[in-house]
C-alpha cells in the first residue's frame with residue numbers, strides 16, 4: 135500500500151511539472167502567433183472608426199502590450215488560487231465555459247472511448263486467434279483502411295450517408311437549431327451525438343485492434359499457450375483462458391493512452407459536426423487569441439489525459455499479480 | 465509387440481523471411497527415425513540447439529506457425545493425425561516441458577493445472593500429484609513467478625503424472641533439481657514405464673541418459689547419428705559414432721575432456737558428413753558422399769561410414 139501511495143505521489147508530482155510545461159508552451163505559441171487579437175476579433179474597419187482611447191481600452195482587454203513574462207506569471211498566480219480567469223470571447227469564467235463544453239463532449243468522448251476499447255480488444259483478440267485466416271484478413275483490412283483515413287474525412291462520409299442521403303440523423307450541432315433549451319429532449323441530444331461519437335469510436339477501434347492483435351499473436355505463440363494445447367486444452371480454451379488474460383494487461387495501458395487520442399480526435403471531429411464541445415472551443419479560442427480560455431482548456435485536457443494514464447497504471451498494478459504481490463511483499 | 469511411438473523419416477523445416485520478401489527454408493531436423501516400445505525409456509541426447517524440443521513438439525502437433533513437417537509419426541501402430549493427437553494429448557500422451565516459461569504467468573498454479581475443471585475429483589487428482597513431488601496445497605495458490613525454478617519443474621512434472629499416460633515426453637525434466645528429487649522423478653518415470661508406458665526422455669546429459677534409459681539416441685545438428693543400448697556406455701569401444709565417443713570422453717568420470725569445436729547451425733550445413741568439421745578421423749570419402757545414411761550396426765544404428773574406428777580422444 136505504501137509503495138502504491140509513493141508511486142501515485144511521484145506520478146502526481148510529475149503531472150504538476152508536465153502541466154506547467156504544457157501551459158508554458160501553449161502560452162509561448164500564442165505569443166508567437168501572427169494573429170492580432172484586435173484585428174481578428176474587432177475587425178479592421180471597426181478599429182479604423184474608433185478613437186485612440188477606445189482602441190487603448192480594447193488593447194488592455196485583449197492583453198496587448200503587457201510583457202509576456204508578467205502576463206504568464208499573473209495567470210499562473212491566479213490559477214494557483216483556483217482562478218482560471220475569464221474567457222475574452224465568451225465573457226464568462228473559463229471554468230464555466232470549460233465545464234459546459236466538457237459536459238457536451240464528455241458523453242461523446244466516453245462513448246467513443248468505451249466502444250473503441252471493448253470493440254478494439256474483441257477484434258484484436260479475434261484477429262490474433264484466427265491469425266492468417268479470413269477473419270484476420272478482414273479485421274486487419276478494416277483497421278488499415280480506417281487508420282489511413284483522416285478522421286475528418288470519415289466524419290464527412292458519415293454525414294453524407296446518414297444525414298444527407300438517408301436523413302436518419304441531424305447534420306450538426308448538439309441540439310436542434312432554433313429550439314429553446316427547455317424543450318430539448320434526451321433523444322435529441324443522443325441523435326446529435328451519435329455521428330461524432332461513431333467517428334471517434336471507429337477511428338479508435340482500428341488502433342486498439344491492431345495493437346491488441348500484435349500482442350495476441352505473440353501470446354498465441356508463447357510457450358504457455360503451447361503447453362496449454364499440449365495438455366489437451368482446446369483452441370477455444372487457449373484463447374479465452376490464456377490469450378485473453380494475457381492480452382488484457384497491455385490492453386489496460388493502451389486504453390489509458392487512448393484517452394489522449396480520443397481528445398485529440400475530438401477537436402477535428404467536433405469542428406466538422408459543429409458540435410459545441412471542448413474541442414470546438416479550443417479551436418475558437420486558438421484562432422480568436424482567447425489566451426485564458428485556451429490555457430484553461432489545454433491544462434484541463436492535459437490533466438484528463440494524464441489522469442487516464444495514471445488510472446491505467448494503477449489498475450495495471452492492481453490486476454497484475456507480479457506487481458500486486460511484489461508491492462505487498464515490500 | 466507394437467511400439468507405442470514410431471517416428472519414420474521425420475524432417476522439420478522453417479520458412480523464414482529474410483530482408484523483405486526473400487524466403488528461406490531452414491531445416492532443423494532431418495530424416496529422424498525412432499521407436500519406443502511399451503515399458504521402454506528412450507533417451508534423446510544432444511547439444512543445445514540440435515532440435516530436441518522441436519522433436520517433442522512435433523509429436524504433440526504444437527510446432528510454430530511457420531514450420532513444415534515431413535515423415536510419419538505412428539502411435540500404437542496407427543498414424544498420428546492432427547485430429548487424433550488433439551484427442552490424445554493431455555491424457556494418453558503428455559509433455560513435461562522444458563522451462564518455467566511454459567506456465568501461464570498470470571494464472572495460479574492450481575487453476576492452471578486443472579484446465580478449467582472444477583469438480584472435486586480433478587482437484588484431488590492434482591493435489592495428490594503435487595504432493596508426490598513434495599508440493600503442498602499452498603502451491604496451488606501461487607503464481608508461477610512465486611515458484612523457484614525447481615518448484616516450477618516439479619509442478620510441470622506433476623501435471624504430467626496426474627494423468628494416466630501411455631507416452632510421456634519429458635523435455636529436460638531434471639536440471640535445477642537436487643539429486644534426491646531428480647532421482648525420485650526418474651524413479652517415478654521408471655515405475656510408469658514398468659507399468660507399460662513408453663517414455664521419451666530428452667536431455668543434453670549423456671551420462672544421465674545412459675543411466676536412466678534403455679536405449680539412447682544421440683542427436684547432432686538435427687540428425688540421429690547413433691542409437692545405442694544403455695549398456696554400450698559401459699565401454700567406449702562399444703560405441704559406434706566418433707561424436708558419441710567424444711561425448712563419452714567428455715563425461716566427468718571419463719576424464720572430462722571437452723569436445724572440440726561446435727556443431728554447425730541449421731542454416732550452414734554442407735553435403736557429406738555433418739560431423740566432418742569436428743571429426744578427427746574424417747576421410748575424403750566422408751565429404752564426397754552426398755548424404756551419410758543411418759544404418760543398423762552392431763545392435764544399434766549409426767550414421768558413419770567407418771564406425772567404431774579407434775583414434776579419437
Ligand SMILES: Nc1ncnc2c1ncn2[C@@H]1O[C@H](COP(=O)(O)OP(=O)(O)OP(=O)(O)O)[C@@H](O)[C@H]1O
Nearest residue numbers: 478492511512513514515516517518519528668730
Ligand atoms: N520458431 C522457430 N523458427 C526458426 N527456427 C527455430 C524456431 N524454433 C527453433 N528453431 C531452431 O531450431 C533449432 C532447434 O531448436 P530446439 O529448441 O529444438 O533445440 P534444443 O535441442 O531443444 O535445444 P536446448 O537443449 O537448448 O533446449 C535451433 O537451432 C533453433 O534456432
Ligand SMILES: [Mg+2]
Nearest residue numbers: 516517518562
Ligand atoms: Mg530444448
